[in-house]
Amino acid sequence: MLQPKIKLTSEEMKYMALFESITGATTQDCIIDEKLERIIFVAKPGDMGLAIGKAGKNINMLRRMTSRQIEVVEYAETPEALIKNSLAPARLKEIRVTERPDKKIVVVEVDPRDKAIAIGKNGRTIDKTRMLVKRYFDIDHVVVS
Secondary structure (H helix, E strand, C coil), X not given: CCCCCCXXXXXXXXXXXXXHHHHCCCEEEEEEECCCCEEEEEECCCCHHHHHCHHHHHHXXXXXXXXXXXXXXXXXXXXXXXXXXXXXXXXEEEEEEEECCCCEEEEEEXXXXXHHHHHCHHHHHHHHHHHHHHHHHCCCEEEEC
């Protein structure tokens, strides 16, 4: 699947350059979430270890430099794989994509012990997942069950 045309602001490009210079990892996208004061980077497949750094060193340095929470998700070519990467470390049982004439909905069945992990504090993890799948695959809603 081709990556959709994504327009980046100059601020997002600045953060991507900073991320790449500190981590050495290639980033495909950057989303600034003003509401939750965080920056979400989408790393190239295979670059997660490089992006995070030993014991989270790179993430901590970026957090100090930007004064925002830093989250990194590994890019994937399919909505199912991107959802799995975005909700990690939650154990997913099943991902169902339902297409209706007016919208696409994804239902993610999670191991009951990991439901809180998948949703995140105040819904921040599932919000991140919704933002990413909307941006890349035009999926309107993600439901955790």
